[in-house]
Amino acid sequence: MSLTEAQHAYHKGLALQKEQDYSAAYGAFELALKLSPELSDASFQLGVLCQDFLALPEQARAYFQRSLKATPHFAEIHYRLGQLAYQVGDPVAALQHWQSYLHLKPEDLKARLETGDLLAELGRSEQAKDLYFQGTQHLSKDNESADRLLQAEVSQNPLYFYEVMKLSADFFPEASLQLAHKLGYFLENRGYLKEARDCYEQTLTQADLPDRLAWELKRDLLVSVFPPDRDYQLHYLQQSRECLQTLAGATLPADARIQPDLNNLGLYLLNWIPLENMAYTAFNPSPERRRLGALLQRLLPELPGSARKALRTARRRVGFVLGPSGAVLKFMLGLLRHLPDADLEIHIIHTHPISAHHFSPELFQRNFNYHLLDGDLLSARAQILKLELDILYLTEPNAQQTMQTFLASFRLAPVQCTSWLSSGTTGQPEMDYFLSSGLLEPDDDPQQFYSESLWLNPTLPTYFYRPERVQKWGRADYGLPETGNLYICPHLMHKIQPDFENLLADLLHQDPSGHLVLLTNPNHPYLRGLLLARFERNLPELMPRIWFLPYLKVEEYLNLLEIGDVSLDPLYFGGGTTAYEALACGIPTITWPDPERLHGRVTLGCYRKMAFLDCVVDSRQAYITRAIEIASDKALNARLRAEILERAPLLFEDQAAVADLAHFLLTVPVRG
Numbered sequence: 001m002s003l004t005e006a007q008h009a010y011h012k013g014l015a016l017q018k019e020q021d022y023s024a025a026y027g028a029f030e031l032a033l034k035l036s037p038e039l040s041d042a043s044f045q046l047g048v049l050c051q052d053f054l055a056l057p058e059q060a061r062a063y064f065q066r067s068l069k070a071t072p073h074f075a076e077i078h079y080r081l082g083q084l085a086y087q088v089g090d091p092v093a094a095l096q097h098w099q100s101y102l103h104l105k106p107e108d109l110k111a112r113l114e115t116g117d118l119l120a121e122l123g124r125s126e127q128a129k130d131l132y133f134q135g136t137q138h139l140s141k142d143n144e145s146a147d148r149l150l151q152a153e154v155s156q157n158p159l160y161f162y163e164v165m166k167l168s169a170d171f172f173p174e175a176s177l178q179l180a181h182k183l184g185y186f187l188e189n190r191g192y193l194k195e196a197r198d199c200y201e202q203t204l205t206q207a208d209l210p211d212r213l214a215w216e217l218k219r220d221l222l223v224s225v226f227p228p229d230r231d232y233q234l235h236y237l238q239q240s241r242e243c244l245q246t247l248a249g250a251t252l253p254a255d256a257r258i259q260p261d262l263n264n265l266g267l268y269l270l271n272w273i274p275l276e277n278m279a280y281t282a283f284n285p286s287p288e289r290r291r292l293g294a295l296l297q298r299l300l301p302e303l304p305g306s307a308r309k310a311l312r313t314a315r316r317r318v319g320f321v322l323g324p325s326g327a328v329l330k331f332m333l334g335l336l337r338h339l340p341d342a343d344l345e346i347h348i349i350h351t352h353p354i355s356a357h358h359f360s361p362e363l364f365q366r367n368f369n370y371h372l373l374d375g376d377l378l379s380a381r382a383q384i385l386k387l388e389l390d391i392l393y394l395t396e397p398n399a400q401q402t403m404q405t406f407l408a409s410f411r412l413a414p415v416q417c418t419s420w421l422s423s424g425t426t427g428q429p430e431m432d433y434f435l436s437s438g439l440l441e442p443d444d445d446p447q448q449f450y451s452e453s454l455w456l457n458p459t460l461p462t463y464f465y466r467p468e469r470v471q472k473w474g475r476a477d478y479g480l481p482e483t484g485n486l487y488i489c490p491h492l493m494h495k496i497q498p499d500f501e502n503l504l505a506d507l508l509h510q511d512p513s514g515h516l517v518l519l520t521n522p523n524h525p526y527l528r529g530l531l532l533a534r535f536e537r538n539l540p541e542l543m544p545r546i547w548f549l550p551y552l553k554v555e556e557y558l559n560l561l562e563i564g565d566v567s568l569d570p571l572y573f574g575g576g577t578t579a580y581e582a583l584a585c586g587i588p589t590i591t592w593p594d595p596e597r598l599h600g601r602v603t604l605g606c607y608r609k610m611a612f613l614d615c616v617v618d619s620r621q622a623y624i625t626r627a628i629e630i631a632s633d634k635a636l637n638a639r640l641r642a643e644i645l646e647r648a649p650l651l652f653e654d655q656a657a658v659a660d661l662a663h664f665l666l667t668v669p670v671r672g
Contacts, residue, residue: 006036040070075104213256214267223274226530230498244291260301272399289427305411316390319347322355334463351403389413425450432671440605457660466652470559484513485631488564495570523551561585565631579603586645610647
């Protein structure tokens with residue numbers, strides 16, 4: 001076979017890839033490589049397909065390494081191998097590849113910043129700052145490099161820069177304003193709310209400050225997720241509530257508008273983050289989300305919406321918008337894989353390549369329509385409108401998913417909905433329905449907690465694949481004591497709020513042999529440090545019995561659930577995927593359901609589905625007493641585990657949930 005034939009196959013693969021026919025492109029590149037094994041460009045493109053579209057990281061790595069042998073100075077291969085290494089939890093290998101990439105492409109600012117971030121993550125702060133500094137000096141004095149450099153400096157000593165700002169306010173007002181402008185957000189993210197508020201106040205002294213209302217909201221909407229104590233947190237929660245109550249009936253300044261080109265939208269959407277954080281606290285964010293949703297509607301520009309006003313009578317066209325959240329993808333994968341498409345035209349719409357990996361046509365094997373939204377918000381909005389959908393299903397219209405928050409703000413289809421994956425109501429007036437379940441909601445008027453019309457399915461609204469049980473390692477493998485009761489709380493660190501911390505402290509005081517096991521989740525050293533500092537200040541006598549494990553891989557995490565005695569569901573914002581995974585392993589999970597909030601009742605919903613309420617309590621002391629009883633009485637523990645494992649299949653791969661979703665999509669009317 002000639003090289004010409006191999007090149008022909010290679011160029012055919014490029015054309016098919018451009019047409020998004022990834023399966024055929026893969027075949028063409030494979031043929032090119034078979035015809036000409038030395039054609040490194042073909043192995044590189046196979047790696048790209050496997051990484052970007054087929055969710056096959058091991059194959060991608062093999063193809064890139066093959067290509068690298070033939071072309072060791074091919075910079076992009078180093079960059080992509082670094083990405084793959086980081087994704088599998090090998091940051092040292094990722095750093096080596098990215099440093100090799102920068103040696104070949106020193107002008108790539110994005111890679112320089114990413115490498116700096118990785119160095120900071122590995123504790124090499126001085127090397128990180130060197131990279132950021134080079135960006136400020138040699139790369140057109142890049143503003144993003146300057147921001148990262150400031151962030152690196154602030155992370156080491158944020159209060160020092162705060163004092164510099166205050167001291168310079170009288171003598172160097174312009175410099176003080178510039179510093180305050182950048183410093184406030186960094187301080188806010190690190191929990192220094194008083195100091196952040198002072199920075200925003202300083203920013204607001206600028207006479208011609210654009211988007212003044214957005215900055216006023218930044219000043220007043222502050223929520224501490226890792227507060228030093230409960231009173232500190234409640235002070236800022238109440239301040240946020242009062243701010244939105246005042247604005248609800250106020251006349252807005254004439255210049256307080258989001259521009260038609262959306263160039264200032266980001267600053268306004270930042271103000272959703274405190275209300276997202278509020279969901280973890282003692283305050284139910286539902287009223288505040290409604291107020292901010294109404295305010296956002298008053299600020300948004302008038303942009304053309306969907307021309308469709310009625311739903312198709314046959315084969316409704318439904319678009320599911322998916323982001324990169326792994327938990328959400330777990331809840332949606334089975335539902336979408338089993339939805340009937342004879343009566344529905346289904347569009348899978350990705351905001352990020354991560355979800356595109358999980359739902360690629362090759363892996364998903366469904367005859368759906370697949371789209372990846374443009375990163376530009378206006379372009380993405382136009383893509384949605386062009387589909388002429390009947391129903392737009394947004395999985396996460398919240399602050400962590402800016403694209404979905406933006407899309408939820410406009411009328412892009414006759415019916416727009418979200419579901420229990422959205423940690424409560426969106427507060428957005430253009431969202432029509434909220435899909436939940438009678439198993440999850442309180443009996444007394446749950447509609448009061450939603451701005452959307454609440455649609456209650458009979459069963460839990462997910463087709464969740466049961467994780468495999470892992471029983472490889474014992475306590476010693478985690479560095480845990482061999483004796484004493486193990487209370488596992490494997491949740492996001494954000495959920496360890498002051499009230500729950502006090503409950504955990506009382507549990508350990510009442511069980512002198514008990515040990516509490518927490519996870520560094522997310523894998524964020526600074527947040528872990530904040531939580532540990534609070535524990536050391538408030539619970540010094542209990543620290544020898546509190547074990548803070550590093551971030552665990554999936555197998556290690558599932559095995560931990562097997563060796564624990566009891567799993568603890570946090571207050572206010574309990575488990576979602578964690579509840580499913582714990583019950584799949586059989587570990588008794590104590591839950592005290594929230595009377596108002598969906599995201600504090602998911603474990604209860606699971607237990608109701610299982611017709612098993614032995615671990616559901618109705619008071620603080622009952623929570624502690626029941627946890628100690630189940631952990632200490634080994635016969636009771638074994639019996640409960642056996643019952644949970646016997647009933648757990650009711651939670652997983654539930655075809656009734658698919659039928660409920662299909663019924664909603666086929667019968668839901670336009671909201672009156």
